[in-house]
Amino acid sequence: MTDNKVTENKYIAQQINEANKVAVERLMSVQPILTDVDTALNVIPGMTPKTILHSGPPITWSRMCDPMKRAVKGALILEGLTKDNKSAERLMKTKEITLSANHSHGSVGPMTGIISASMPVIVTKDLTYGNTSYSTFNEGGGKVLWFGAVEEETINKLLFIRDEFAPVMKKVIKRIGGIPIWSVLAQGIQMGDECHNRHAASTNIFLKNIVETLFSINISKEKAFKVYKFIAGNSHFFLNITMTACKLAMVGASDIKNSTIVTAMSRNGTDFGIRVSGLGDNWFIAPSPLLLDALYNPGYGLDDGAPDIGDSSIIETMGLGGFAIAAAPSMASFAGGGFQESVNITKKMGQITTTKNSKFGIPCLDFEGTPTGIDIRKVVETEILPSINSAVIHKSSGAGQIGAGIVHAPYECFTRAVMAFGKHYDLAA
Amino acid sequence: MTDNKVTENKYIAQQINEANKVAVERLMSVQPILTDVDTALNVIPGMTPKTILHSGPPITWSRMCDPMKRAVKGALILEGLTKDNKSAERLMKTKEITLSANHSHGSVGPMTGIISASMPVIVTKDLTYGNTSYSTFNEGGGKVLWFGAVEEETINKLLFIRDEFAPVMKKVIKRIGGIPIWSVLAQGIQMGDECHNRHAASTNIFLKNIVETLFSINISKEKAFKVYKFIAGNSHFFLNITMTACKLAMVGASDIKNSTIVTAMSRNGTDFGIRVSGLGDNWFIAPSPLLLDALYNPGYGLDDGAPDIGDSSIIETMGLGGFAIAAAPSMASFAGGGFQESVNITKKMGQITTTKNSKFGIPCLDFEGTPTGIDIRKVVETEILPSINSAVIHKSSGAGQIGAGIVHAPYECFTRAVMAFGKHYDLAA
Numbered sequence: 001m002t003d004n005k006v007t008e009n010k011y012i013a014q015q016i017n018e019a020n021k022v023a024v025e026r027l028m029s030v031q032p033i034l035t036d037v038d039t040a041l042n043v044i045p046g047m048t049p050k051t052i053l054h055s056g057p058p059i060t061w062s063r064m065c066d067p068m069k070r071a072v073k074g075a076l077i078l079e080g081l082t083k084d085n086k087s088a089e090r091l092m093k094t095k096e097i098t099l100s101a102n103h104s105h106g107s108v109g110p111m112t113g114i115i116s117a118s119m120p121v122i123v124t125k126d127l128t129y130g131n132t133s134y135s136t137f138n139e140g141g142g143k144v145l146w147f148g149a150v151e152e153e154t155i156n157k158l159l160f161i162r163d164e165f166a167p168v169m170k171k172v173i174k175r176i177g178g179i180p181i182w183s184v185l186a187q188g189i190q191m192g193d194e195c196h197n198r199h200a201a202s203t204n205i206f207l208k209n210i211v212e213t214l215f216s217i218n219i220s221k222e223k224a225f226k227v228y229k230f231i232a233g234n235s236h237f238f239l240n241i242t243m244t245a246c247k248l249a250m251v252g253a254s255d256i257k258n259s260t261i262v263t264a265m266s267r268n269g270t271d272f273g274i275r276v277s278g279l280g281d282n283w284f285i286a287p288s289p290l291l292l293d294a295l296y297n298p299g300y301g302l303d304d305g306a307p308d309i310g311d312s313s314i315i316e317t318m319g320l321g322g323f324a325i326a327a328a329p330s331m332a333s334f335a336g337g338g339f340q341e342s343v344n345i346t347k348k349m350g351q352i353t354t355t356k357n358s359k360f361g362i363p364c365l366d367f368e369g370t371p372t373g374i375d376i377r378k379v380v381e382t383e384i385l386p387s388i389n390s391a392v393i394h395k396s397s398g399a400g401q402i403g404a405g406i407v408h409a410p411y412e413c414f415t416r417a418v419m420a421f422g423k424h425y426d427l428a429a
Numbered sequence: 430m431t432d433n434k435v436t437e438n439k440y441i442a443q444q445i446n447e448a449n450k451v452a453v454e455r456l457m458s459v460q461p462i463l464t465d466v467d468t469a470l471n472v473i474p475g476m477t478p479k480t481i482l483h484s485g486p487p488i489t490w491s492r493m494c495d496p497m498k499r500a501v502k503g504a505l506i507l508e509g510l511t512k513d514n515k516s517a518e519r520l521m522k523t524k525e526i527t528l529s530a531n532h533s534h535g536s537v538g539p540m541t542g543i544i545s546a547s548m549p550v551i552v553t554k555d556l557t558y559g560n561t562s563y564s565t566f567n568e569g570g571g572k573v574l575w576f577g578a579v580e581e582e583t584i585n586k587l588l589f590i591r592d593e594f595a596p597v598m599k600k601v602i603k604r605i606g607g608i609p610i611w612s613v614l615a616q617g618i619q620m621g622d623e624c625h626n627r628h629a630a631s632t633n634i635f636l637k638n639i640v641e642t643l644f645s646i647n648i649s650k651e652k653a654f655k656v657y658k659f660i661a662g663n664s665h666f667f668l669n670i671t672m673t674a675c676k677l678a679m680v681g682a683s684d685i686k687n688s689t690i691v692t693a694m695s696r697n698g699t700d701f702g703i704r705v706s707g708l709g710d711n712w713f714i715a716p717s718p719l720l721l722d723a724l725y726n727p728g729y730g731l732d733d734g735a736p737d738i739g740d741s742s743i744i745e746t747m748g749l750g751g752f753a754i755a756a757a758p759s760m761a762s763f764a765g766g767g768f769q770e771s772v773n774i775t776k777k778m779g780q781i782t783t784t785k786n787s788k789f790g791i792p793c794l795d796f797e798g799t800p801t802g803i804d805i806r807k808v809v810e811t812e813i814l815p816s817i818n819s820a821v822i823h824k825s826s827g828a829g830q831i832g833a834g835i836v837h838a839p840y841e842c843f844t845r846a847v848m849a850f851g852k853h854y855d856l857a858a
Contacts, residue, residue, distance in 0.1 A: 212658070216654065228641060329792030
């Protein structure tokens, strides 16, 4: 390399580092507040009565994985656009229905991540930059849309959430005025949550925040109890709320010229995509991987799982979940059993990130902050892949969740992003 | 030593080990259930309208430390036995009032631990051996009797607890039928509680257990809220409940012939005492130590603190609290700052105990159980002293709590117990 070339490379690296510093500072300064509950059609930008939003990068009907297709059909039934699975299949072929990625609408959803027009959504606002993000309420376990398990009870639960649960929650949240999400998660991290697959403490803290209001607003005790029980019975309830906060952090860090910070990791069960701050809304895509390190429900194994799916890896993009697994020793079984394995994963994630987020001090690491701000250069250089805590859906039977474990973001997404970055900024290296 | 002597010693050691095994098995098999709330006079054995129970080994009025005296006077005012501090002082000199140790009445109380006749008490029953234990409700922070800070607001709070809070809690607990205490603590240990100085998670879990009932029993919403707020506003609320459970475990392990297992550690702010399973209800006493490793509130230091006080070290006797500090990294500041220090303490406590309690898996130690069943022989041999998480009260001003930290049980208690054991069982060694 000529001396000129070395000097130029150093200059470029410096520019990128400075841009990344800005991106990460913006990401850390976001203040997400759960402020409202509303109907998707009313609030999500670009939503129409015939739009179905889904997780992951944009995808066509024909390329969608089986569980996501099942969830789309369920949403069409919920919306009254069709009566059953068969007619839903026909309807999808007419192309009357618009499929669109959550991320293109300021939204996020776990697993299949389906949002349709009449669904109630969480409305989260960032006090710092004024952005808004949306997600559905978490449905809990069993036959549920987010896991692509669609039966009569699935639709009934969605109707309960829409017609009974959400109106009460709207009143509660409006009365409280807003719930600061980082504050709940910061406490959760001290109580064994990694804030992706484990939200047991955060959900308890959320409940504690709303109980007084829930039982003091002007509704029947019976109604209040139904709402209380729905939340108390689902330790994942806070998951979708966490996702809206992480989404806002990433929107805050987006579109910084020269920045190589990852602003989204997401999968639709077919493709795994990432976005990069200095590269706008482009997705850098590779095939979505299977969960090689997963614990399966009895009777199921690797062969039964669909490729990884969901927008929930926005949580790891924010340095929580898999990146914070050392905070949640009960997740150690995913990491191969030992607590030290969990610590090693968090330490490794420190090698591909830019800073430590002191808001989330990991107790057993002497309150060291969570490793935050993935740099595509570091992933490519070190070949350390972002570690994501995830769940597995059956690939074809409609059984819903069959396991949970760890998955790694594909290396190709990062090499493609680095190449696109070089091209975009006209860099030789 | 003659061969005969060696053989005899081996035989004795074997007998003790077997007895300890029985004691520890009994301790572990206790199933404490919070079953009721009642008035001290109604339920505590030996309670009279003119009895004041206190923490620690038995002590006379003249030898009581200042904060405990203040708390006794507060209780006399609450009971209407006297009007103010001065007349209380006079009353105490008449000897009309009986002072007695909580432990002599199946009871326990944190810090000054005062229980008087009209106070409401938690009633906890052990399903395995049928024993019952009692404690007051935790008053929370500020000017409170348990910290010997007695002002008008102290009495008002006690009146609220007695006349408003406890009747509601009685209804709630009766309706629920009983709350299994180990189950709450086992979850707490997974969420960063060591179950002595940190009960944040356990208190949340307890709340979650009672909320539905609290808001469905036939009382006004306003009343239910007052009760809810009182609990939700005090992260130590579950402390006294934990203590009743630990007390029952120790009662279960008591009076096993030949056993050297510690069944109580307790202090009254003047003396520190321990009880041993094979030695009945005797206390082995030494001066109560100051908290050398404590964090003091601004303006206070070691010189301001009273010697260690309270029955709450029944928690360490059970292998929780200081023994489980590795489960609560947020307590690390007590241990000298580092997380590793906390782990070291828990590991050390393993050297003076008999077993690991798998009910309470410490997350960061790969769910190794808490070190349980202190053996007086091991303490004397290793000179490792039981590590107790505690709080500091001002020694003379009535300011209440001025700090918190770690204290060690005095070595002398254990040497005295070992000597008494030798004498009792007519052992030469």
